[in-house]
Amino acid sequence: MDILILIVIIAVVAVAVISGLVVNGRRKQAPPPPDGTRARPAPPAEPQVGEDAAPPVTEEERRTIEEVILPGPEAPPAPPAPEVEVPEPAAGRMVRLRARLARSQNSLGRGLLTLLARERLDEDTWEEIEEILLTADVGPAPTVELVERLRERVRVLGTRSPEELRALLREELLAQLGTDLDREVRTEGGVSPEGEERPAVILVVGVNGTGKTTTTGKLARVLVAEGHSVVLGAADTFRAAAADQLQTWGERVGARTVRGPEGGDPASVAFDAVKEGITQGADVVLVDTAGRLHTKSGLMDELGKVKRVVEKHGPVGEVLLVLDATTGQNGLTQAKVFAQVVDVTGIALTKLDGTAKGGIVVAVQRELGVPVKLVGLGEGADDLAPFDPEAFVDALLA
Structure with missing residues (x-):
């Protein structure tokens, strides 16, 4: 009987001890949120290695893949701006x-x-x-x-x-x-009826292969050397290389070049070039036209259209015909046709240094009644010179 009572007492004590432990464990747990939902357990901490380990990322700092902006490809470095040259003075x-x-x-x-x-x-x-x-x-x-x-x-x-x-x-x-002919390239602008100043417009024309685009670029150097501001118009839209070449000439002296799409309307490019010249307040707009055969009436009519469209801004002050001195009398035939279409006002004679046919200066002036104003005397950038009859004759008789 005594043993049975002892066993009951031990059992009661054991149940009391176990009940106390359970109550204490429940007291240590956090009370549930007031809305009755259970809190989400925190994610396990990210493994850390050494001193460079980053602190664990909380739930609020995590981003979806759509929110992550990946670095794009590195942009190529901008090409250096071309150095602007100071052309030699044209005089002398x-x-x-x-x-x-x-x-x-x-x-x-x-x-x-x-x-x-x-x-x-x-x-x-x-x-x-x-x-x-x-x-x-x-x-x-x-x-x-x-x-x-x-x-x-x-x-x-x-x-x-x-x-x-x-x-x-x-x-x-x-x-x-002729020593009394006016051989100055016309660089005087005009004024619109509204009183707006307009630049002088020089149209450069000629057949293929005469060095027309090069002459236009060299003339830009001559004008810049004389203190004029210049805008170039790349109206030779049939050759992308011509526009690139003219733009290179312009960049070398700080002149802006207006160009259009390859195969575009030359008259539109010429019109835009003059418009740009007016906007910039430039002194001179030089328009390089496409080389064309004098025997192709369609191309010659297009040249006339270029001149008419440009004249919507105002009169064209100068039409320079570029002739190759080595073509001799054939150059006179070319000159006559161009003069009929666009009213040539002056001649730029190229490749005069490589031929013994300098008499073409006399012949072309006699046939057209217009003076030779510029001569190309070499391959250098500053080898385009205003024509000086006395210096030319002295060279012939040297």
Whole structure:
């Protein structure tokens, strides 16, 4: 009986101990939220390694994959801005390049002086003189006129020392070239009826292969050297290379180039170039047109359209025809057709340093009645020079 009572007492004590432990465990748990929901257990901490381990990311800091912005490809570095050059002054270029011109042209002057210095000037000698002038592309009519003048003056003078002959020939060649012609490239702008200042517009035209785009770029250098601000119009839309080339010329002297899509309307590009010149307040707008054969009437009509569209902004001050001096009399045929379409006001004669046919200067002026204003005397960027008749003749007779 005593043993049974002892077992009951032990059992009661054990139940009391176990009940106390359970109550204490429940007291240590956090009370449930007031809304009755159970709190989500916190995620396990991220493993950490060494001192570089990041602190654990909380639920609020986590982002979905749509919210993550990945780094894009690195943009290529911007190309460096081209260095703006300061062109050489145009004044005196003919004098500086006289020696180069003399090396290629002196066969004309030396041949004439040699024949005129003969002791007896018979008909055969005068025929040789005519042949030299014709070979130099002076042209039939100017040649006859020059020979007749020389014959008369040599007969009257009587004596023919080398100095007298040189002075005589120089005087007659200058008379053929014309020393009183206006050879200035027109850079004076105008004013619109509304009183708005407008830049001078120079249209550069010519056949393929004459160096037209290069001449336009070099002329921009001449104008910048004289203190003018310039806008270039790449209206040769048939050749992407022409627009690229002109833009390179412009960047070298700080001139903006207006261009359009390849194969686009040249008249539209020319119009936009003049508009840009007005907006910028530029002094001169140079428009490079596409080279075209003078025998293609459709292309020539398009050139006339370019000029008419540009004139909606105001009159075109200058139309420069670029001719290759090596083409000789064929260049005169080209010049006549262009003059009929766009009213040429001046000639830019290229490649004059590489030919003995310098007489084309006389012939083209006689045929068109317009002066040679610019001559290309080499491959250098500053080898385009304002034409100086006296320097040219002195080079011929050097």
